[in-house]
Amino acid sequence: SYELTQPPSVSVSPGQTARITCSGDALSKYYVFWYQQRPGQAPMLVISQDTERPSGIPERFSGSSSGTTVTLIISGVQAEDEADYYCQSADSGGTYAVFGGGTKLTVL
Amino acid sequence: QVQLVESGGGLVKPGGSLRLSCAASGFTFSDFYMSWIRQAPGKGLEWVSYISRSGIYTNYTDSVKGRFTISRDNAKKSLYLQMNSLRGEDTAVYYCARDHCSSDSCPNWFGPWGQGTLVTVSS
Numbered sequence: 001s002y003e004l005t006q007p008p009s010v011s012v013s014p015g016q017t018a019r020i021t022c023s024g025d026a027l028s029k030y031y032v033f034w035y036q037q038r039p040g041q042a043p044m045l046v047i048s049q050d051t052e053r054p055s056g057i058p059e060r061f062s063g064s065s066s067g068t069t070v071t072l073i074i075s076g077v078q079a080e081d082e083a084d085y086y087c088q089s090a091d092s093g094g095t096y097a098v099f100g101g102g103t104k105l106t107v108l
Numbered sequence: 109q110v111q112l113v114e115s116g117g118g119l120v121k122p123g124g125s126l127r128l129s130c131a132a133s134g135f136t137f138s139d140f141y142m143s144w145i146r147q148a149p150g151k152g153l154e155w156v157s158y159i160s161r162s163g164i165y166t167n168y169t170d171s172v173k174g175r176f177t178i179s180r181d182n183a184k185k186s187l188y189l190q191m192n193s194l195r196g197e198d199t200a201v202y203y204c205a206r207d208h209c210s211s212d213s214c215p216n217w218f219g220p221w222g223q224g225t226l227v228t229v230s231s
């Protein structure tokens with residue numbers, strides 16, 4: 001089955017830049033969406049269509065795309081950004097949604 | 109504001125059945141696809157099923173095909189998931205989410221999500 005690959009964990013100090021990658025063979029064909037999930041809460045969209053920031057999401061959240069790898073970038077990380085982050089895209093046939101395994105962002 | 113509230117979760121024995129419900133408010137329910145997404149304890153997210161605006165089109169992840177049935181009642185602004193022949197690996201928090209699937213782009217993104225309802229399959 002099709003998989004999206006994320007690093008299990010990323011750690012950064014406050015004020016630094018966090019980069020979380022998402023890799024998949026079909027990512028050059030389909031958009032990627034990023035979700036933030038704080039402990040005990042439902043996921044929330046933070047980046048749409050690889051690079052678009054929804055209204056209400058802080059400017060420090062951005063996205064980039066290169067071939068089969070998409071990256072969530074959090075500039076000037078704050079303590080409140082500590083959460084799990086999931087990428088989501090389509091399977092190789094474009095039939096159903098697929099999530100990455102998730103990345104735990106720790107703010108040191 | 110847009111709100112989704114799930115209910116119906118609980119403890120069920122392997123082989124048993126459960127029906128989840130999701131009550132929507134704050135938006136025109138019939139204008140959107142809807143999906144169920146689950147998260148096993150301490151694990152990642154897994155899309156389970158979607159249903160089209162009218163309910164004509166549905167799709168399921170392979171592991172639940174033939175066991176789960178998604179449905180909706182647009183008059184009641186409600187989404188349902190009938191789960192039969194439940195297995196231990198179905199244990200998870202089940203979220204309903206507004207699905208932004210459209211004729212131009214599907215699959216698409218999910219949001220907002222409900223708070224989730226926990227389904228535990230255990231003897």
